[in-house]
Amino acid sequence: MISPRKFYKHISNTKRMYFLWILNLPSQNWIHRNPINKGMATKINKITKKVQRSGKIISVSNQKGGEGKTSISLFLSEALAEQEKVLLVDWDAQANATRFFYKETPTSIFDCLGYRGKESIAAKKVIKEIHKNFHLFPSSIALANFTTPFGVEDFSLLKDVLDTVKYDYDFILIDCSPSLGLSLENALIASDYVLIPIQTRAFSVQGISDLYGTIEKIKKKANPKLSLLGAVFNQYEESRALSGLAEGVKKYFPVFKTVIPRREGIPQAQVKGKMLKECDDKIRGPFLDLAAEVRSRANDKEK
Numbered sequence: 001m002i003s004p005r006k007f008y009k010h011i012s013n014t015k016r017m018y019f020l021w022i023l024n025l026p027s028q029n030w031i032h033r034n035p036i037n038k039g040m041a042t043k044i045n046k047i048t049k050k051v052q053r054s055g056k057i058i059s060v061s062n063q064k065g066g067e068g069k070t071s072i073s074l075f076l077s078e079a080l081a082e083q084e085k086v087l088l089v090d091w092d093a094q095a096n097a098t099r100f101f102y103k104e105t106p107t108s109i110f111d112c113l114g115y116r117g118k119e120s121i122a123a124k125k126v127i128k129e130i131h132k133n134f135h136l137f138p139s140s141i142a143l144a145n146f147t148t149p150f151g152v153e154d155f156s157l158l159k160d161v162l163d164t165v166k167y168d169y170d171f172i173l174i175d176c177s178p179s180l181g182l183s184l185e186n187a188l189i190a191s192d193y194v195l196i197p198i199q200t201r202a203f204s205v206q207g208i209s210d211l212y213g214t215i216e217k218i219k220k221k222a223n224p225k226l227s228l229l230g231a232v233f234n235q236y237e238e239s240r241a242l243s244g245l246a247e248g249v250k251k252y253f254p255v256f257k258t259v260i261p262r263r264e265g266i267p268q269a270q271v272k273g274k275m276l277k278e279c280d281d282k283i284r285g286p287f288l289d290l291a292a293e294v295r296s297r298a299n300d301k302e303k
Contacts, residue, residue, distance in 0.1 A: 055087065055169035056298045057162060058229060059191040061176040061184060062198065063211050068234040070096045071270060072197045072260065072290075073175035078276040079284075079291035081134035084170030087127065090139035091158070091187055092177040093146075098138040100273060101130060108140035113157040115146055123165050135169070149182055155222065159190035171294075180214050188218040193229040193298060196253055198245075212252040227301050232290065233259040256297075258290040 060073045074097055077088040089109065090097040098105065107126045114120035128136045149155060158174075166172060174187045188194065194215055196208070219226045231253040233246070246255055260266075269279050276284055 055162075055166040055172040056193065056302075057166065057172045057174065057191045058193045058195050058294070058298075059174045059176055059184075059187040060195050060197065061174075061187065061211065062196050063178055063180045063184070063207055063214075068197045068199060068260070069178070070100075070175055071266060072195075072232060072234060073097060073173050074100060074270065075266075075276045075283075075287045076290055076294065077171075077173050078134060079287040080171050080173075080294065081131070082288070082291070083295075085133045085135075085168070087135045087137060087165065087169045087172045089137040089158075089162070089172060089174040091143070091174045091183065092139055093141055093144035094177070095139040095141065095143075097175050098136065098140070100270060101128070101136060102138065105138040105140065108138050108142060109158075109161070110140060110142040110146065112161045113146065115154065115157060116150055120161075123161050127165070143177075143183070146186075147182055154182065155185055156189050158186040162190050171298075180210060184214065185218060185222075188215060188226060189223045191223070191226060193227050193301070195229045195294070196231040197234045198231050198249060199233075199235045208249065208252055228253050229294065229297055229301075230254040230256045232256045235260065235262045256290065256293055258286060258293050260286050260290065 060069050060076075062069060070092070073088060077086050080086045088097060091109065095108075098108070105126075105128065107121055109123075109126065111118075111121045112123050112126055123137070126137065128138060130136055162172060174191065176187050177183050196211065198208070215226065215228065231249050233255070249255055263283055266279075266283055269283065276287055
């Protein structure tokens with residue numbers, strides 16, 4: 001653990017205010033002027049450990065269906081969870097990520113939103129533990145009702161929910177639905193970063209300008225800290241016919257060096273409910289590489 005003074009000096013203003021509020025300190029200068037007794041040091045160490053964790057929230061998004069958002073979300077979450085604590089948020093009424101683990105759940109993320117005045121349930125009562133470092137926030141068909149904003153607060157309902165648990169995780173991945181409406185706007189307002197899966201096929205770049213426009217609108221009006229983590233080529237295979245795809249994508253998004261190659265074993269594994277750790281190295285390797293690149297990019301952007 002780094003010293004409290006050194007840690008405090010380098011954290012962001014938001015985390016600094018959280019730090020002062022939790023410790024009930026009068027001002028940010030207090031910690032520099034006053035000695036820290038043993039009891040205070042113990043409390044500071046606990047709080048700094050929690051604030052340091054502060055989950056990086058990543059929306060996995062593409063308004064086109066069939067680009068592999070859920071496949072990327074599932075296996076990337078598990079790959080990240082080999083080193084960090086991860087929450088996968090199923091933010092799609094189709095609930096494919098949820099059904100990978102459960103036929104159904106008694107409650108879902110929709111029950112936590114308080115949408116249209118409905119009484120909300122605490123997030124921690126709904127989140128499921130897949131294993132120690134990998135948790136799931138399940139979805140259900142009820143989320144299909146989340147389409148129309150009835151007040152400005154409806155655009156930040158997901159953010160409000162995730163704010164209650166984000167200090168419990170290192171990464172929070174949001175598996176977004178294929179849309180450009182209220183659901184996506186909630187995800188982007190709640191997020192720090194956006195990751196865009198794109199299949200290497202001729203028509204996959206169509207519509208990414210609309211997604212880029214939505215991201216830029218959210219950055220300007222509601223979430224200035226939102227950053228493009230990059231586009232990931234999914235089901236990738238070398239082809240001269242698709243050689244211009246990367247250049248087309250780069251007009252809007254940075255592109256990850258890691259690609260997820262076309263492997264029949266990936267959809268087969270997910271149909272059978274196989275976890276990434278149960279797959280062979282040809283499937284595991286690219287996702288572990290992608291996880292390492294996600295860590296690196298996210299950490300670089302925080303510097």
